[in-house]
Amino acid sequence: MFDALGLLVDFFHAKGKGLNMEDILSAQFQELRDLLTFHKMDTMSLIETFYMQMAEIQKQQESTEFGILNFRAVYRYDSHTLYVEVLSAKDLIPLDANGLSDPFVLVQLCPDHVFPNITVQSTQVIKKTLHPLFEESFEFAISPGECQHKGATLLFTIMDHDLVFQNDFAGEVYLAMEDVPGVSGEEVTGYDALSIISLPLIQPKHKAYGALQILARRTWDKEAQEFVKKRSKVEEQAA
Numbered sequence: 001m002f003d004a005l006g007l008l009v010d011f012f013h014a015k016g017k018g019l020n021m022e023d024i025l026s027a028q029f030q031e032l033r034d035l036l037t038f039h040k041m042d043t044m045s046l047i048e049t050f051y052m053q054m055a056e057i058q059k060q061q062e063s064t065e066f067g068i069l070n071f072r073a074v075y076r077y078d079s080h081t082l083y084v085e086v087l088s089a090k091d092l093i094p095l096d097a098n099g100l101s102d103p104f105v106l107v108q109l110c111p112d113h114v115f116p117n118i119t120v121q122s123t124q125v126i127k128k129t130l131h132p133l134f135e136e137s138f139e140f141a142i143s144p145g146e147c148q149h150k151g152a153t154l155l156f157t158i159m160d161h162d163l164v165f166q167n168d169f170a171g172e173v174y175l176a177m178e179d180v181p182g183v184s185g186e187e188v189t190g191y192d193a194l195s196i197i198s199l200p201l202i203q204p205k206h207k208a209y210g211a212l213q214i215l216a217r218r219t220w221d222k223e224a225q226e227f228v229k230k231r232s233k234v235e236e237q238a239a
């Protein structure tokens with residue numbers, strides 16, 4: 001008798017050289033379980049999940065396809081202040097006809113509902129380079145509770161400034177606040193002694209599976225739609 005399932009199992013198994021059957025089933029099960037969990041979540045939790053997923057995707061990226069951002073970040077419990085120093089970037093993608101870009105970096109704390117009073121800050125524009133040196137410092141007054149909130153994320157958006165046309169998107173860098181030195185309450189030595197964090201830029205094609213798609217389906221929910229619209233704008237700028 002023709003045994004389709006048996007063939008399929010053999011195919012994936014590849015006589016022990018291929019994928020483990022347990023892995024195949026558990027990956028599918030995991031996906032389904034995530035989907036069911038997401039459906040039950042309220043919109044705020046889904047937005048928090050989106051940032052957690054992006055920070056996780058960021059951690060898996062080793063490629064430098066869109067360049068690298070170098071920065072320092074530290075949270076000080078004594079002053080309830082997050083200090084961020086945007087140092088430099090290298091190997092950014094050229095977004096101008098001259099084969100260069102005019103990069104600047106937006107520094108932002110996400111999600112908005114966790115940091116409602118924090119405005120987006122920006123570096124200066126560095127003209128005509130793919131290896132900009134920014135060396136600019138920013139401070140954010142936030143509580144330890146906000147830092148430890150589910151999904152709390154430090155987000156850098158690297159843009160190419162354009163005088164005539166809309167600014168172009170060069171990439172994003174996500175860092176979960178829980179990974180910022182000092183957030184867990186540990187002693188942090190002098191600011192200058194802090195090591196530089198170097199992370200590759202990612203683009204929206206590194207899409208978070210799940211949370212964003214489910215938010216998009218909530219057409220009746222104003223907050224979900226606003227969030228999806230904001231993310232769509234980033235995707236358009238990246239196109």
Ligand SMILES: [Ca+2]
Pocket residue numbers: 095096101102160161162163
């Ligand atoms: Ca430009």
